[in-house]
Amino acid sequence: MRQIVIVGSGFGACTAVRRLRKRGWREDIAVVAPAPELFYFPSLIWVPYGRRDERSLRIDLSGFFRRHDVRFHAARATGLDAESRTLKTDAGDLRYDDLIIASGGRYLRKLPGIENAHIVCAGWAPTKAWSDAFAGMDGGRLAFGFAGNPNEPSAMRGGPVFEFLFGIDTWLRKQGRRDRFELTFFSPAPRPGARMGEKAVDRLLGEMSRRDIRTHLGHKLKGFAPGRVETEGGGFDTDLILFIPGMTGPDWAADSGLVLSEGGFIKADAQCRSEGQDHVFVAGDAGSFPGPDWKPKQAHMADLQAIAAVDNLLAQAAGRSATETFRTELICIVDSVTSGTLVYRDSKRAFQTRGPHLHWAKSLFEWNYLRPYRARS
Numbered sequence: 001m002r003q004i005v006i007v008g009s010g011f012g013a014c015t016a017v018r019r020l021r022k023r024g025w026r027e028d029i030a031v032v033a034p035a036p037e038l039f040y041f042p043s044l045i046w047v048p049y050g051r052r053d054e055r056s057l058r059i060d061l062s063g064f065f066r067r068h069d070v071r072f073h074a075a076r077a078t079g080l081d082a083e084s085r086t087l088k089t090d091a092g093d094l095r096y097d098d099l100i101i102a103s104g105g106r107y108l109r110k111l112p113g114i115e116n117a118h119i120v121c122a123g124w125a126p127t128k129a130w131s132d133a134f135a136g137m138d139g140g141r142l143a144f145g146f147a148g149n150p151n152e153p154s155a156m157r158g159g160p161v162f163e164f165l166f167g168i169d170t171w172l173r174k175q176g177r178r179d180r181f182e183l184t185f186f187s188p189a190p191r192p193g194a195r196m197g198e199k200a201v202d203r204l205l206g207e208m209s210r211r212d213i214r215t216h217l218g219h220k221l222k223g224f225a226p227g228r229v230e231t232e233g234g235g236f237d238t239d240l241i242l243f244i245p246g247m248t249g250p251d252w253a254a255d256s257g258l259v260l261s262e263g264g265f266i267k268a269d270a271q272c273r274s275e276g277q278d279h280v281f282v283a284g285d286a287g288s289f290p291g292p293d294w295k296p297k298q299a300h301m302a303d304l305q306a307i308a309a310v311d312n313l314l315a316q317a318a319g320r321s322a323t324e325t326f327r328t329e330l331i332c333i334v335d336s337v338t339s340g341t342l343v344y345r346d347s348k349r350a351f352q353t354r355g356p357h358l359h360w361a362k363s364l365f366e367w368n369y370l371r372p373y374r375a376r377s
Contacts, residue, residue, distance in 0.1 A: 005096035009033035012102035012284035012302035079255035105285035112223030117243035139180030140239035149246035152263025166336035190218035195294035261288035272309035281309035
């Protein structure tokens with residue numbers, strides 16, 4: 001019996017499982033991850049306002065795996081022997097016929113004093129810690145920022161920072177406390193958010209000015225200290241730091257024997273195959289893919305890449321050529337608690353639209369996206 005092994009239990013991994021069964025694959029599927037759960041990172045932005053808790057974001061996949069006849073292995077990948085088609089894990093080796101790596105990436109933590117910043121989108125704990133610290137403040141200085149991977153400029157995740165920034169501003173205004181807080185946005189990029197398009201950057205910076213949010217832009221970050229952000233263009237004092245650093249590949253990539261990009265990701269081709277490998281595919285944040293310099297690192301792209309990976313895997317298994325590619329597009333709703341801005345970009349067009357209905361659209365999308373994964377009797 002042919003066995004497909006999927007590393008990870010996030011967006012790309014779950015989409016790969018669904019796609020395999022939808023395409024009629026009836027043979028073995030094994031998923032390797034630390035726990036049988038999907039964590040819904042996009043809704044961490046609502047934690048400071050009490051609109052999401054850990055239970056609502058941590059989705060138990062046991063029922064989903066059972067319904068899709070998936071064998072789950074509770075383990076962490078540690079390496080790979082592509083020649084013998086063996087995945088190495090901390091719970092033993094696992095043979096595969098085809099492998100899909102969808103284990104996600106990780107955030108760079110090399111900046112001095114990084115422990116003084118809350119890396120909110122790294123998971124529940126840092127987001128809750130920042131939220132609790134903010135909830136205990138009657139006033140003060142808040143800093144919000146993000147940076148990229150200098151070796152792979154597209155490996156950044158800035159959207160959530162804008163959502164926290166504008167969301168907190170809106171929240172404080174609703175409470176009549178905005179005048180007690182000083183908000184500062186910082187980034188080494190002179191025009192942050194450029195992957196959304198130049199018009200989007202103009203609107204973001206204009207919105208910051210309108211909301212009386214200070215900016216510290218275009219200076220390389222030197223590090224953090226208790227109550228301070230340091231850059232090559234000078235530093236500034238703050239009471240609480242929210243920061244999302246640049247990204248790199250999974251921690252076991254260096255021991256995989258696979259070709260890596262300069263930024264530390266598993267290098268993949270347009271068909272989502274690991275470079276030089278016919279039986280190893282990549283989807284989501286673990287990979288470095290061809291495409292425009294504005295290509296995003298987001299769940300939507302992980303889904304599209306997982307679909308292409310599965311279609312090409314099945315084509316090869318049937319003796320056909322792997323020809324499917326994925327569409328590169330950026331689509332997100334930048335939420336601000338009471339309203340939202342839809343940002344879209346692909347190879348042909350880019351546009352934005354905003355309104356209160358988009359706040360509810362983002363919440364509705366979450367509900368609809370998670371429906372297939374929630375436990376059912």
